[in-house]
Amino acid sequence: MFTHQPTKRFITLGQFIIERQSDFQYAKGELSRLLRDIGIASKIVNREVNKAGLVDIIGDFGVTNIQGEDVKKLDVYANEQFINALRSGGECLAIASEENEDLVDIESEVSKNANYVVCIDPLDGSSNIDVNVNIGTIFSIYRRKEGMTGPTRLEDFMQKGTEQVAAGYVIYGSSTMMVYTTGKGVNGFTLDPSIGEFCLSHPDMKIPEDGSIYSINEGNYAHFPRGVKDYIKFCQVDDKATNRPYSTRYIGSLVADFHRNMIKGGIYIYPSTGKSPNGKLRLLYECNPLAFIAEQAGGVASNGVKRILELQPEALHQRTPLFIGSKKMVAKAEELLRNAVEKVV
Ligand code: AHM
Ligand code: MG
Numbered sequence: 142m143f144t145h146q147p148t149k150r151f152i153t154l155g156q157f158i159i160e161r162q163s164d165f166q167y168a169k170g171e172l173s174r175l176l177r178d179i180g181i182a183s184k185i186v187n188r189e190v191n192k193a194g195l196v197d198i199i200g201d202f203g204v205t206n207i208q209g210e211d212v213k214k215l216d217v218y219a220n221e222q223f224i225n226a227l228r229s230g231g232e233c234l235a236i237a238s239e240e241n242e243d244l245v246d247i248e249s250e251v252s253k254n255a256n257y258v259v260c261i262d263p264l265d266g267s268s269n270i271d272v273n274v275n276i277g278t279i280f281s282i283y284r285r286k287e288g289m290t291g292p293t294r295l296e297d298f299m300q301k302g303t304e305q306v307a308a309g310y311v312i313y314g315s316s317t318m319m320v321y322t323t324g325k326g327v328n329g330f331t332l333d334p335s336i337g338e339f340c341l342s343h344p345d346m347k348i349p350e351d352g353s354i355y356s357i358n359e360g361n362y363a364h365f366p367r368g369v370k371d372y373i374k375f376c377q378v379d380d381k382a383t384n385r386p387y388s389t390r391y392i393g394s395l396v397a398d399f400h401r402n403m404i405k406g407g408i409y410i411y412p413s414t415g416k417s418p419n420g421k422l423r424l425l426y427e428c429n430p431l432a433f434i435a436e437q438a439g440g441v442a443s444n445g446v447k448r449i450l451e452l453q454p455e456a457l458h459q460r461t462p463l464f465i466g467s468k469k470m471v472a473k474a475e476e477l478l479r480n481a482v483e484k485v486v
Contacts, residue, residue, distance in 0.1 A: 154180050154319060154330045154339035164325045165306070171232045172307060172323065175257055175282060178230035180319060180339060182222045183278055183311040186264070187332060189218055190313040194273060215270050216240060219263035219278065228252070233259050234285060235293035237425055237457050244457070246293055257306075258283050258297045260426040266394025277396025278311040281430035298425065298457060302450035308430035310396045320346065320400070322437040348440035351469040352406025353387045356398040364414035368445070368478030372410075375477060395422065399431050399465065403438060408470035412445065412462045419460040424452060428463050441471040445478045 152160075158173045165172055193215060220240040227233040231251035235244045239262040247255070259282050266276040284306050285297050309321025317332040319339050329343030355376045362370065376387040390407070392398050398409045411420045422428050432442030432449035442449040442465040452461060464471050 151333075151338075152341040154341075157328065157330070157341055161323070161325070165323055171256060172282065174230055175227070175232045175259070176307060176309075176321065178226040178232070179223065179259075179280055179309070182226035183317075183319060184332065184337065184339075185222050185226075186219045186278065187311070187313055187317045189215060190276065193270065216264045216267050223261055223263050223278070223280075227259060231255060233257050235259075235297065236261060237298050238263060239265075239423065239426055239458075242458075244293060244295065244298070256285050258285060258293060260298065260429070262423070262426040265396050265427065266392070269392070269394050275312060275314040275392060275394050275397035277313060277394060277400075279396060279427055279430050280309055281305050281426060281433070282307040295457070299454045301453060302424075302429035302432055305429060305433045305450075308433040310400070310430065310434070312396050312400050314397065314400075318342070318400070320403075320434065322434050324433075324437065327434055327438045346403060346438050348403050348435060348438045348467055349406030350439065350467060352402065352408065352467040353384045354390050354402060354405060354407030355387050355410070355470070356389070356391045356402065356407060357410040357412070358391060358393070359389070361414050364416055365412055366478070366481065367484070368481035369410065369412045369474075371477040371481055372474045375473065395427060395431070399435075402466045403435075403440070406467045406470075408464065408466040408474060410464050410474065412464075417460070420462040422460060422463050424449070424454055424459045424461045425457060428461055428465075431463075431465060435465050439468065440466055441468050443471060443475060445475060 155177060158176050162170060162173050220238055224236060224245055227236060228247050228249055232255050233247055233252060234255045235246050235258050237244055237260045259280060262279040264276055265279055269276050283300050283304055289297060307321060307323045309319060311319045318329055320327060320329040327346040329346055330339035331342040333340050378385050402409055411422050413420050428449050435442045444462045445464055464474050
């Protein structure tokens with residue numbers, strides 16, 4: 142006898158965003174449309190990332206971005222896609238992008254009444270583009286500051302991470318995923334290439350409280366502060382009871398390292414170094430969005446002393462050290478940093 146098996150219901154990103162719209166206090170659909178626009182642009186970027194080895198789209202573009210790094214063609218392409226999507230969507234007033242020194246003002250008729258600004262790293266992990274290793278997109282969304290009218294100003298972007306209304310990342314990997322939060326937990330969507338839709342695959346993501354993976358570029362060891370060196374030694378000690386030595390995993394793409402640690406438990410560190418006292422990573426479009434996601438998933442993000450989300454931004458491309466991931470691991474790193482400072486005093 143034939144018994145009807147109910148088919149498992151697929152929830153697409155678009156459906157999910159609409160279902161959850163009322164979670165958000167300004168539930169007018171504007172934020173939903175912004176997230177949808179970012180989702181669409183990321184599918185276009187994904188298509189190009191996937192054929193990066195086939196067409197002449199990889200390789201240096203021949204210009205240097207404001208961070209002094211070589212810009213790859215794909216970075217430029219991704220930047221344009223996200224800006225275009227946000228421009229035509231009508232909900233975004235201005236964008237702060239890793240690829241643009243100044244704010245990108247969206248001067249379009251459709252967006253003149255928009256209420257949101259977006260910070261974005263369109264293609265993070267750029268050194269991995271030409272070697273077929275995971276790269277990602279990171280984004281953060283803020284509502285314009287209360288009472289601000291007229292053209293966008295820098296102040297619209299100088300808001301603490303605690304003010305983010307949404308943040309997320311896209312990982313272009315063995316499969317492509319979008320993970321985001323609007324402050325009510327974290328959900329992950331995997332792109333089903335057969336239907337061209339992101340489908341809910343990782344509902345209510347949680348970072349394990351503890352882990353046994355540490356991710357840091359140990360090549361810079363000699364330049365690390367004492368406390369970071371102490372933490373690395375702690376990770377390497379043989380101690381069965383605490384699962385040590387931990388494993389080291391470092392892809393060199395923040396999104397990929399963070400995503401793995403989200404799922405398996407772990408810590409990602411980019412500390413200050415002798416050469417770069419504020420580390421390498423940017424507060425607005427790398428650290429704040431991932432810190433929001435980490436906290437929403439039960440993890441922690443700090444600059445070693447203070448919660449990332451409470452840092453007051455002072456410049457668009459400001460950098461900060463980052464310690465992010467499983468609660469217990471970040472707490473231990475902070476403890477050793479404190480101890481090292483006390484020893485010196
Ligand atoms: P990018 O935005 O220019 O790609 O730089 C950020 C990347 C992160 O994805 C990654 O974690 C880090 O830089 C790697 O830096 P390093 O090569 O110094 O370890
Ligand atoms: Mg980056």
